[in-house]
Amino acid sequence: MGALLTVVVPIYNVSSYLVDCLDSIAGQTYPDLDVVLVDDGSTDDSGEIAERYVAANNRFRLIRQENRGLGAARNTGIDAAAGEYLTFVDSDDLLPPYALELLVGVLEQTGSDFASGNVALLTSRGLRQSPLHRGTHRFTVLRTNLRSRRNLVYDRLACNKVFRRSFWDKHGLRFPEGVRYEDIPLTVPAYALADAVDVVDLPVYYWRQREPGAELSITQRQHEVRNLVDRFAAVDSASRSLAALDGKLKDWYDETTLVNDLRIFLDLLPDVDQRYREAFIDLAADFLSRVDERVLDRLVARLRVAWRLARVRALPELVAVVAASRLGATPPVVRRGGGRYVQLPLLDAGHPAAPREAFQAESGIRTEVHELRWVDGRLHLRGLAYDAARGAAQPWAAARVFWLREITGKRRVLRLPSRPRRVAQAPSSVPYGWSGFSAALDPRRLRSRDGWRDGEWVFNIALVNSGGPHRRTLGLGDFRPALPARWVDDGVRIVPFPDRSGLRLRVERPRAWVTGTWIEGGTLLVAGRALTSPVGATIQLARSAGVLWRAYPVEVSTPATASEVAPGGRSAEDPGPGDPSLGAAITPEDGSAVGVAWTARVPVADLVAGAGLAGWSVLVGEVGASWRVALTEADGKTWELPVRVGYTTSRQVVGEVEVVAQPADDEVLSLRVLPPGPVASAVELADGMLSLRGELPSGLPGRGDLRIVLRRPVGADPFEVLPPDIELPGEVSAGWRVRIPLSGATAVPDGDWLLLYRWGPDQEPFDLPFDIAARRSLPRDASSGGRRLELLPERDRETLRLSTP
Missing domain, CATH: 2.60.40 (Immunoglobulin-like)
Known part of the structure; x- marks a missing residue:
């Protein structure tokens, strides 16, 4: 039996959604659950539905109380919790089958105070990435904290987290009662108090978005004055808590609040009545009186001007600025003297709260990478890059220079050939129709004079125009393009990968690789080679990078000759179809023994059970059950396992699902379980x-x-x-x-x-x-x-x- 996890589910008049929610909890692949259902005075059939689950499943308990609100219901569940870990699920939302196993598993592995997973928004049309969590959960990062990753202040949801109960009790954490937006005053201070947290890139929570015809959720009722009051109270409570802990953390949080939480209400001002406007200006002026001036200076022009006006209670001017600049509007960038400014009301009026410098346009380079692709042995990149203040209306608007910089080894610099491309223009303050680019890299240029060396390279870009040169690393933007890796020489791979700072390349010489997979009876066999004998090694399966799911022992076979095992080469016995875009593979000719054959056995039943798809309706946009495969040697060193050229995908229907072993875009072996289909x-x-x-x-x-x-x-x-x-x-x-x-x-x-x-x-x-x-x-x-x-x-x-x- 594993560590007990208490799941607190507050319930109030959600009979339309409750069955799906409780089914998603009951179907979790993590079995050791203590599910506390708190019926907060429901007047529909929700209480009866909860009773049926308690009668059918001894892991479920039901507590009934008079209606006191979400915060009070959660606190009631916390007081009754028996688990070493604690999590929360709102009764109209869903959990993917692996969610709790993943979060508890990472905490058991790292010892962190709590773990937070990605979030997907749920509608009748499927799932999509939660914008709030796109940046915070783009990568899995273990044992981090708010001071190392300040964008985690955007992660205000309570339900995508599993807390260690000892951490919770040590800091006396409770949800506020009698107000809305209960998550913010708890989660933001929790991040500040935690010594270490784990951030997981996989979605662990499906957050329902109410649609036309359904009762709106609290977060969708922004036009109500009570929602306005409660939202300001929530963010102010969190801000004051951070001020008592760390002033720098408070400034980071205040900035994100003005960009996100409170900006939602700011943008409503042109559409609401005078009563709402006056309540907003009272609350905003009070909150802004405790916000450092430098926080406002870091905002984009439209918010910088708007919040300056709100601070001095200039309501008519504020409404005019918001009407001209809120989301969907695209005020142009204009010249005034030697500078560029966003053309908003009051730009030339000389208002004391909004001097001209407050209208200064955003500077720097905006970049997106839309595609990486190997063609004729070269890596081709496609995306866009433009000056945020000037745009790119013509192909000659700016000279763009791309280069790779080595950040290990000899720190070489390689300039990349590129050409401009036209792209579709979305609404924007500046025209950027000629911001597109394509660039290409011949991987042989990464090889040094004395041969291939392991190392990392970072992509960079510079724009040179009338505003002078700007440079930065090449960021991916909001896109998540496929990042294909390739064998480029005998035993050498080029692997593009994302980093917080931008797009990078890794040159690696794998110590182990996969030559084939097949299903035999109830076992998935994985065969491969290693440069040194993997005695005592295991293959490890991970749903998310660095988070172990299962390990299986490796069986060592006989040594093999180079011509048999050279990754990227093709043996006479197994030539493989390969990829014609790679060019000719290079194979050693001396025939010396360079590797050791190995196999590992993965029970198919483990994969099927770990997928948790029995009784689960897979949703559009769902990541599903997928594991990357790595080899961990006896000394603890771990290497991801790429497949060799010529590898053939293995597929087999097992009952109601299909088990698939195939390479991911970066050629690392991936195991998937999914509904059988085309x-x-x-x-x-x-x-x-x-x-x-x-x-x-x-x-x-x-x-x-x-x-x-x-x-x-x-x-x-x-x-x-x-x-x-x-x-x-x-x-x-x-x-x-x-x-x-x-x-x-x-x-x-x-x-x-x-x-x-x-x-x-x-x-x-x-x-x-x-x-x-x-x-x-x-x-x-x-x-x-x-x-x-x-x-x-x-x-x-x-x-x-x-x-x-």
Whole structure:
């Protein structure tokens, strides 16, 4: 038995959602749960639903109380908690099956005070990344703290965390009662008090967004004056707590509050009545009286001006500025003398609270990386980069220089050839239609005169225009493009990877690699080679980087010759299809023994149980059950296991799921469990059609009624009216094929479209997976019939983007 985890679930009039919520808790792959249901005076059927779960599952308990609000209900559950760990789930939200196992597992591994996982927003159309957590949880980072990662002040949700009970009790943590926004006054000080926290990149919490026709959640009722009052009270409480602990932490928090929490209410001012406006200005002026002037100076121009006006209670001027600049508006950048300023009301008025310097436009370089791709042995990059104050209206707006800088070894600098590209222009204060770029790297340039050496390189960019030179590391922006790795020489890989500062490359010579996988009976066998004998080694499976899930012993076989095992080479016995874009592989010729063969056995039942898909309806956009595979030697050193050229994906249907062993984009072996269905393995563009085709697992019921579904993703506005799904019949024989029309009367309209599939009209759709061969060959940026087509990779799925110039 593992450590007991108490899950506190406050319940109040959520009968429409409660069954799904409690099912997601009962179906967790972590079994050692103490689930405390607190019925906070529900007047619907919620209490009866909770009673049924208590009767059916001895891990569930029910406490009833008169209605006292969310904070009080959580505190009641805390007082009754029996676990060594503590977490919270709101009764209209969901947990993915692995959530609690992942968070408790990382705490058991690290000893941190609490663990926080990523968050996905949940609607009837599927999941999407929570904007609040996009930056905070982009990477897994273990044993960090708020002083090391100050953007964690954006992570204000309580329910995506598991707390160590001893930490909770040591600091006397409680939720405020009788107010809304209970999370903020607790989670922000908790981050400041913690010596170490674990941040996990996988979504562990599905946060429901109420849709048209449903009762709005508290966070969706911003127009209510009580919500305004309670939000200011919550952020002020957190700010005062931080002031008592660390003034610098308070300043960081105040800045994020003015950008996010309170900005939401600021943007409402043109639409609300005078009573609401006066309440806002009273609360804002009071809060801002305790905010350092330097915090306001760090804000972008529209917020800098707005909050300066709010501080002096200049309400009419504030409403005018907000109306001209709130989200959706794009006030232009104009010149005044030698500077560039955002053209807002009062720019030339000389208002004492808003001098001209407060309108100064954002400076520096904005960058996004949209794609990395290997073509003819070279790594090609595509993205955008422009001066935030000047934009890029013409291809000659600025000279752009790209280079790689070695941050280990000899610290060499390599300039990269590039050319400008035109990109689609979204609403913006500056035109940036010519901000696009493409650049290319010949990996042989990374090799030093004395041969290949392990090391890291960082991508950099400089813009030179009339405003002078600007430089920075090449950031990925909000995109999460596929980052493909490649074998480029005998035993040498080039691996792009993201870092907090931007895009990097790693040159590595792996000590171990995978040559094949296959399923035999109830066992997944993994075979590979290692440069030294892996006696006492294990292969380790991790859902998230550095977070161990399971380990299995390695069995050592006989030594092998170089021609048999050279990673990136091809043996006579197993030539493999390889990838023609890589160029010729290099193989040693001396035949000396350079490696040791090994195998490991992974019980398929472990993977199926760890997936937790029994009774779980996989959602659109769900990451699902996936593990990366590494080899840990007897001395504790761990190496991720890339596959060699010619590796063949292993797939097998096991009961109601399919077990898949395949390389990820960076070629590291990944094990997945997912619903059995089609996989796209080839893409063709011809005659005004985008054709997808691929394989089907054998023995699927209803396999003749395959439908490919195109769905518009939900944007920032959950109330946006989106077009209906487009369903296209799949042609099914030995494999499957679908044709997506890009021209004519039935052409798919412009916009972004998720690629999904379903079996028949009644099944909910799933993401259509693409195998690695298809992802390498996709037409990332093409034209058909005068329309532009892009396929945008993210994890294992693709988004189709169509536009007409």
